[in-house]
Amino acid sequence: MSGISATRIAAVLIKEFKQLTRDRLTYAMMLALPVIQLLLFGYAINAEPRHLPTAVLVQEDSAFARSIVTALKTSEFFDLTVQARSVAELDDLVRSGEVQFAITIPGDFTRRVVRGDKAQILVEADATDPTATNGAVAALSALPAQALSRDLRGALAQRQARSPFEVVVHRRYNPEAVTAYNIVPGLLGVILSMTLVLMTSLSMTREAERGTMESLLSTPVEPIEVMIGKLAPYVAVGLIQTVIILIIARTLFQVPMEAPGPGLGLGIALFILGSLALGFLISTVARSQLQAMQMSFFYILPSILLSGFMFPFRGMPIWAQVLGEAIPVTHFLRVVRGALLKGQALPDMWRELAALTAFVCVVTALAMARYRRTLD
Structure with a gap:
């Protein structure tokens, strides 16, 4: 048995490279797959989405309601894409998947805030994918302290000392986030x-x-x-x-x-x-x-x-x-x-x-x- 020959190894090596160039489809995939994986994982993957489509139903025309809508618009988590006209329309938007969140500001919101009578707004989240909503739901905790900060002045300033209203979150379709x-x-x-x-x-x-x-x-x-x-x-x-x-x-x-x-x-x-x-x-x-x-x-x-x-x-x-x-x-x-x-x-x-x-x-x-x- 002869020893290892560098010439024979080089001949086999050249043959393999020529074979790779003949099989252009396989060669292209070998080069393209790593690039595609890097691009997808580096740019396309985001476990905390922002600017989620949101529908809002405002049942009263008041300064407080407009302040909440403005605060939501300036948030990086919510994009107010639809102004709903009824509860039924809001429900259809969530069920069809057109929006990720549906927010309802009730008709007695301002009166309850002024009286300190447990004012609430309802946030319905499409929780079929819990990961998609977790970050936005967590951001809602800061909404009561920020949304009405410029409206609660004078005699109403004491309402700012504690949360002037409560955000009630309803995770639809998967309330336990399974x-x-x-x-x-x-x-x-x-x-x-x-x-x-x-x-x-x-x-x-x-x-x-x-x-x-x-x-x-x-x-x-x-x-x-x-x-x-x-x-x-x-x-x-x-x-x-x-x-x-x-x-x-x-x-x-x-x-x-x-x-x-x-x-x-x-x-x-x-x-x-x-x-x-x-x-x-x-x-x-x-x-x-x-x-x-x-x-x-x-x-x-x-x-x-x-x-x-x-x-x-x-x-x-x-x-x-x-x-x-x-x-x-x-x-x-x-x-x-x-x-x-x-x-x-x-x-x-x-x-x-x-x-x-x-x-x-x-x-x-x-x-x-x-x-x-x-x-x-």
Whole structure:
């Protein structure tokens, strides 16, 4: 046996570098993934979101009420985006997820402050994600001491000695701030993405590597027929996974399920179809199972970080929220959490269902176009 040769090592080394340059997709992903991770974790992740959309219902026109509204506007935690006209409108805004907070200033607020008669304002927080509201709720403790500091003068100055009013916080949908109520329903979208996209792309790419796809391409089967036949078994797999996850969520974690209706079923069906179509699309691009796996994780990583699963969605900068809106997991998580925790009906989630429908149509069309080019 001859000794170690630096020449032979150099020859193998040069061969490997040439192989890397030939496999440009793998090489690009190796360089892009660390950069994407640094950008996402460095800029997009924020566990204490600020400037949260807030609706306010002012039931009296008074200087005190205007001072509270002004104090909320100057706060870095609240953005007063809606001036509600009724309690029902305020409730709809919170349930639909359009606002994170709903603040009510009652009609007898000024009279109670002047008399020292336990004046209160009501703050309703959408606590489906407790992390998203904790910082803002904590900031409310300083509101009574600051909001009316310029109004309570003269004979009313004594009211400033102690809190002139009380902030009553009502954490809706998750009053005990149980993290599992937010995480476990969100896991449904992440698990379906990881299994369906990955399994489909690997399965289709494996057939291409083994040559069985060539036999299929020689038959008069239409691309849409191939897609339906190949993906139908995985639809059943996705439905079984969904049932198992929901049963575990209810029995082990006591996740409340507020009479989920047809909106949840439609959202699950659209998300499963979209994930499978994406896996099919990846298989038409990838040349090997390794590339299929890399491309799948290239999709799954942003889905976990930018969808609102791990970190509050509204805590991310605007550019990250725009990217998150393009990810189907974002819309699916809103459908699942809205149906299970808020009892949302079909009209409440039409925007998310429309986004999922658009994703299915676009990805299916791209997959069919790529498959036809493979046939040619």
